[in-house]
Amino acid sequence: MVFNYSSLTRDADRRRGFLHCSGKGQLVSEATVTQLHRREGRREPPATPILADFLDEWLWSKQGLRPSTHAAYEIHVRRFLVPGLGRINLQELTHRDISAFYRASVAPKVSVATLRRIHATLRAALSSAVREGLIVRNPALRTCGGSG
Structure with missing residues (x-):
């Protein structure tokens, strides 16, 4: 059985870990697809990290900033973003996830100005x-941090 990456899509109505093959009309486990591609000598598609891992690498890459800016980014990431959104796969993060996180977790605890700074860090x-x-669009661009 040969699968083309472009014909495989995540089936939102099904359990996670399965892909829908549009040409065959069947569900296939991601593990099966990986095994088949290895047998065929294909490279696996690059894995997308969860947001926590990406933010950790992103922070590390920001060593050239002023120490106060880097410290602020680190507080935003470690205190707010990773605990609230860190488990979400980077490609699956939506503006709705971000808005819900701000409303439920951040807005009640911080000022509007701080919420805007946290949002600027995430953006x-x-x-x-x-x-x-790693992603096609920035979901934070469709979210207004602190403006209502």
Whole structure:
């Protein structure tokens, strides 16, 4: 059985870990697809990290910033973003996830100005993910941190 990456899509109505092959009309486990591709000598598609892992690498890459800026980014990432959104796969993160996180977890605890700074940190990190080709669009651009 030969699968083309372009014909495989995640079936939102099914359990996670399965892909829908549009040409065959069947569900196939991601593990099966990986095994088949290895047998055929194909490279596996690059795995997308969870947001926590990406933010950790992004912070590490920001060593050239002023110490106060880097410290602020680190507080935003470690205290707010990773605990609230860190488990979400980078490609699966949506503006709705971000908005719900702000409403439920962040907004009740911080000022509007701090919420905007946290949002700016997330937006900058996700813009970097777009530049690196890890995601197609920045979901933070469709979210207004602190403006209502």
